[in-house]
Amino acid sequence: MPVFDTLAPVSSARKSLHQLVCECEALLFVSREPLSLDELVRLTGSPKKAVEKALKQIQRLFLHRGIQVEVAAVGWQFVLAVRSKAVITAYHEAPCVLSDEALETLAIIAYLQPIDEASAARF
Numbered sequence: 001m002p003v004f005d006t007l008a009p010v011s012s013a014r015k016s017l018h019q020l021v022c023e024c025e026a027l028l029f030v031s032r033e034p035l036s037l038d039e040l041v042r043l044t045g046s047p048k049k050a051v052e053k054a055l056k057q058i059q060r061l062f063l064h065r066g067i068q069v070e071v072a073a074v075g076w077q078f079v080l081a082v083r084s085k086a087v088i089t090a091y092h093e094a095p096c097v098l099s100d101e102a103l104e105t106l107a108i109i110a111y112l113q114p115i116d117e118a119s120a121a122r123f
Helices: 017-030 037-044 049-062 084-093 098-113 117-121
Strands: 065-069 075-081
Touching: 017 037, 017 049, 017 075, 037 049, 049 065, 075 084
Parallel strands: none
Antiparallel strands: 065 075
16 A cells, blocks of 8 residues: 555646646656556545646656656556666666775674664674
């Protein structure tokens, strides 16, 4: 279940399409999982047709970008565009080098967790 379950819907007192696009975009951005059309309707407090129109507008806005908005069986979500695959792969393959001191600190934290900064500093 999305993290937004406890949020009250926003009043739809004749929201502009631009405002609805902004709200849907923000919700899709912060959601950890796809959001169904019904969830977006509930969270924005807008009619289903208006939310569908906003989602189509977001799709057009992101059509030639590094990320896109797609609808899957379970809902709408931001996904990486296929054209971004090479640069994302290169980013994830870049080596992450940590100093011996940083590795030791991480080992202490992993072993003693949960631990606060003051306790970790004693080691």
